[in-house]
Amino acid sequence: MTFGTVAILGPGLIGGSLALALAERGLADRLVIYSRKDATFPEIKKRIPQVHLTTDVVEAVRGADVVVLCVPIETMAGLVKQFADVLKPTALVTDVGSVKGSVDREIAPLLADKALWIGSHPMAGSEKAGFDVARADLFKSARVVLARSDTGTPSSTSKAIERAEALWGEVGGSTLIMTPHEHDEYVAHISHLPHLAAAALVNSTGPQYFSIAGTGFRDTTRVASGPPDMWAQIGLENREKISEAIAGYMQQLQILKDLLDQGNESGLREELQKAHDSRAEFLQQSK
């Protein structure tokens, strides 16, 4: 199968990896990549010789069957406004943003009656950013959340879901449908909170202790090496749910601190056992 003409807007880690995956598997008759700047074009051309590269977003989406927004969340709506009118009515537009509520509220109305729309969030990535670290197998075994629009606009139809499922499925992902609201609550807990928890851990530890830090510290803080701009933006977009998640996290830390202060070894063991067993369940689920 192929998805016809696929336009990928933004060749960063996620957009670049999607382009590589589509190219490697021959899933696009025509593959177009838009970037605001052409600095990365030589490198992209080297890895994907057949790609069409452009800095003109209207040219990029013209005639496209699938358009994937892989640009920073805050720039998405502005971009969609530029090209909404040239979209094929049968085109599927989706994105890869880490927050779905605000994106859906902005994008769904812009695309109503102009194209099919559904938000996507592939739960794949790296603490590194950019096309340099893009790879064709990034989505292998990755969960991809499809955020079925609950804005009341008619664009997020079963047809859109079906095609988005096919797209992510063909590059190795497994999809899951949620509302944007549900998605944002989920990622606040399992993605955004861990990012901020890792950053806080690095900041509270500080370089004076690094000389003996080992693999435990390395792994626990890995995501703190993610791009600060992107994560500040994600944080703000999903601030209410993340703030709640941090509050809940601090309660759990307080429980552990109290048990330590009381010298309550059995209580501490119980909490650690709960975490141990719960994580075993996570590993089981993510097999």
Next chain:
Amino acid sequence: MTFGTVAILGPGLIGGSLALALAERGLADRLVIYSRKDATFPEIKKRIPQVHLTTDVVEAVRGADVVVLCVPIETMAGLVKQFADVLKPTALVTDVGSVKGSVDREIAPLLADKALWIGSHPMAGSEKAGFDVARADLFKSARVVLARSDTGTPSSTSKAIERAEALWGEVGGSTLIMTPHEHDEYVAHISHLPHLAAAALVNSTGPQYFSIAGTGFRDTTRVASGPPDMWAQIGLENREKISEAIAGYMQQLQILKDLLDQGNESGLREELQKAHDSRAEFLQQSK
């Protein structure tokens, strides 16, 4: 070079890995492993055919040039009391416990005038436990803290340090000398706090969100799969310093939460940038 007769007390992940490393490199003329129970003996014998196995700790240390305590911290002193009188006066006794202050206070007096003593803490490990996951290269590039006794007992001499440096160096580690007190403050921040932070993260998230958890959550919480008994014990042994570290960590989380609640994107970006840069420094140092 060889270290003569080496007795390893406790063939878990660390003790087992040390035995494998010594055997693989031919660093012991005679390698003895003591375990309280003989259940793992067939498996050990299979991987290290030349090993001498015993459940009698006095027999294990008799004539040993190096004795390494790899048993749980709370059982160390009881074990040392059993065998202190049969030690060769030139023997080096060390341990691999994750806390050094309490261990040193207990063990150093028991060994004064009976053997050389210095505490060790190899910053290597895994969230998995037991001889099954032991491997000869566990200490490759690992930091090993040598805790120079500050109890005033004469056992922790430069001779002890020199031999402990050689031992860990030959199996791939790089040593660093601290006082037990300094060590415990360091590990409270870069090992014990990350463990409790990971456990709290799993407990505050909960299985209802696991369906979309990806590699970020997996890595951030990896150490929460460590043995609950061992970590409860470590936590209690180093409770004061860990409690302080948790308090400092919660302050950092509160800073991030406040920035989110205020919608302060630039402030949030600054904090994330600080963590990003600080972690880059850690990666640089641990190269």
